[in-house]
Amino acid sequence: MEKLISILFIYILVDNFVLQRFFGICPFLGVSRKMETAMGMGMAVVFVITLSTLVTWLVHYYILVPLGLEFLQLVTFILVIAGLVQLVETFLRKTSPTLYQGLGIYLPLITTNCAVLAVALLAVRQDFSLLESVVFGIAASLGFWMALVIMSGIRERLDLAKVPASLQGTAITLITAGILSLAFMGFRGMLSF
Amino acid sequence: MIDNVYLSDISRGILKENPIFRLVLGMCPTLAITVLVKNGLGMGLAVIAVLTCSNVVVSSLRRYIPEQVRIPCYIVIIATFVTIIEMVLQAFVPALYDALGVFVPLIVVNCIILGRAEAFAGKQPVLRSLFDGIGSGLGFTLGLLVLSLVREVFGNGTLLAETKMAVQLFGANFEPMRIFAQPAGAFIVLGLLLALTNIVFKRLQID
Numbered sequence: 001m002e003k004l005i006s007i008l009f010i011y012i013l014v015d016n017f018v019l020q021r022f023f024g025i026c027p028f029l030g031v032s033r034k035m036e037t038a039m040g041m042g043m044a045v046v047f048v049i050t051l052s053t054l055v056t057w058l059v060h061y062y063i064l065v066p067l068g069l070e071f072l073q074l075v076t077f078i079l080v081i082a083g084l085v086q087l088v089e090t091f092l093r094k095t096s097p098t099l100y101q102g103l104g105i106y107l108p109l110i111t112t113n114c115a116v117l118a119v120a121l122l123a124v125r126q127d128f129s130l131l132e133s134v135v136f137g138i139a140a141s142l143g144f145w146m147a148l149v150i151m152s153g154i155r156e157r158l159d160l161a162k163v164p165a166s167l168q169g170t171a172i173t174l175i176t177a178g179i180l181s182l183a184f185m186g187f188r189g190m191l192s193f
Numbered sequence: 194m195i196d197n198v199y200l201s202d203i204s205r206g207i208l209k210e211n212p213i214f215r216l217v218l219g220m221c222p223t224l225a226i227t228v229l230v231k232n233g234l235g236m237g238l239a240v241i242a243v244l245t246c247s248n249v250v251v252s253s254l255r256r257y258i259p260e261q262v263r264i265p266c267y268i269v270i271i272a273t274f275v276t277i278i279e280m281v282l283q284a285f286v287p288a289l290y291d292a293l294g295v296f297v298p299l300i301v302v303n304c305i306i307l308g309r310a311e312a313f314a315g316k317q318p319v320l321r322s323l324f325d326g327i328g329s330g331l332g333f334t335l336g337l338l339v340l341s342l343v344r345e346v347f348g349n350g351t352l353l354a355e356t357k358m359a360v361q362l363f364g365a366n367f368e369p370m371r372i373f374a375q376p377a378g379a380f381i382v383l384g385l386l387l388a389l390t391n392i393v394f395k396r397l398q399i400d
Contacts, residue, residue: 021225026220078301166388166389181376
C-alpha cells in the first residue's frame with residue numbers, strides 16, 4: 001500500500017512525466033492551445049494508458065516470458081497499443097456517442113504518444129507487479145493531464161501578451177514549459193523509492 | 194539533373210525541413226538525452242540508421258501495403274529496425290545504451306520516422322526515399338548536436354565528455370551552471386535556439 005501511494009505521488013508531482021521525464025512532449029506542445037482540448041486529450045490519455053499498461057503487462061508476463069520471446073517486446077507492445085486504441089475508438093463510437101465526440105478525435109493521436117509506450121516499457125523494466133503497474137499508469141497519465149491543463153491555462157493568457165516576433169509559436173511555448181519545469185523541480189527529493 | 198533531385202532530398206531534411214528546428218518533431222529524445230554531446234551523437238546515429246532503413250523498406254513495399262492499414266504496417270516495420278538497433282547498441286556500446294535508457298525503444302514512436310514514412314516514403318521511389326531518410330536523419334542529428342553542445346558546455350563545463358577526446362573547457366574554479374543539464378534548461382535552451390533559427394531563416398529568406 002505504501003509503495004502504491006508513493007508511486008502515485010512520485011509520478012504525478014516529483015517525476016512528472018512531461019516536465020521532468022520528457023515523455024509525450026509532442027501532444028504537450030500540440031494540443032495545449034485551448035483548455036477544452038487539453039481536458040479532452042488528458043482524459044483520453046488517462047483512459048488509454050491505464051488500459052494499455054494492464055494489457056501489455058499481461059501480454060509480457062503470460063505470453064512473451066513463457067514463450068521466451070522477450071526480444072519481440074517492442075513490436076508486440078506497439079501493436080497492442082495501436083490495436084487497443086483502435087478498439088477503444090470503435091467501442092466508444094458504438095456505445096457512447098457523447099464520450100466519443102469528446103475523446104474521439106484525440107484517440108488516433110495517442111498511438112504515437114510516447115508516454116503510452118514509455119509507461120508500458122518502464123513498468124516491465126522496473127519489475128512492477130500488476131497492481132503497481134496500473135497505479136503507475138494512472139499516476140503517469142494524471143501527471144501528463146495536469147501538466148497539459150496547466151500549460152493550456154498559461155497559453156490562453158499568453159495569446160493576449162505581446163511576444164517578440166522571433167519567439168512566437170513553439171519557441172515561447174518551450175520557454176514557458178522550461179519555467180514550469182523549474183517550478184516542479186521544487187518537488188525534487190520529496191519522495192523516492 | 195538526376196543528381197539534383199537526390200541532393201535536394203538530402204538538403205531539404207537538413208535545412209528547410211529540419212526535424213527539430215523547423216518541424217519541431219521528435220521532441221522527447223531531443224530534450225531528454227542531450228545532456229552530453231556523446232549521447233546526442235549516439236541517438237542521432239541510431240535515428241539515421243532506423244529512418245534510412247524504414248524509409249527504404251516502406252518505399253519498396255508501397256504498392257503492396259493496403260491504404261487502410263498502412264499506419265500499423267509502418268509501425269511494425271519501424272519497430273523491427275528499432276529492435277535491431279537496440280540489440281546492436283546493447284552488444285557493442287553498452288555504456289551508451291544505458292545512458293540513452295528507455296529512449297532507445299522509444300525511437301519507434303519518434304514522429305519524424307513515422308512522419309517521413311507517411312509523407313514521403315509511402316509515395317516516392319526507393320532511391321529518393323533513401324536520400325530523404327539520410328537527409329532528415331542528418332538534420333535531426335545536427336539539431337541534437339547543437340542542443341547538446343550548448344547544454345554540455347554550460348551545464349558541465351566540458352566538451353565531448355566521456356570520450357577519448359574529452360576537454361575541460363574552463364579552469365578548476367569553474368562552477369558549472371547545473372540548470373542547463375536539468376530538464377528546465379533543456380526546454381529553455383531549445384526555445385531560444387528555435388527563436389535564433391527563426392531570425393536566421395528570416396534574414397536569409399529561406400522560407
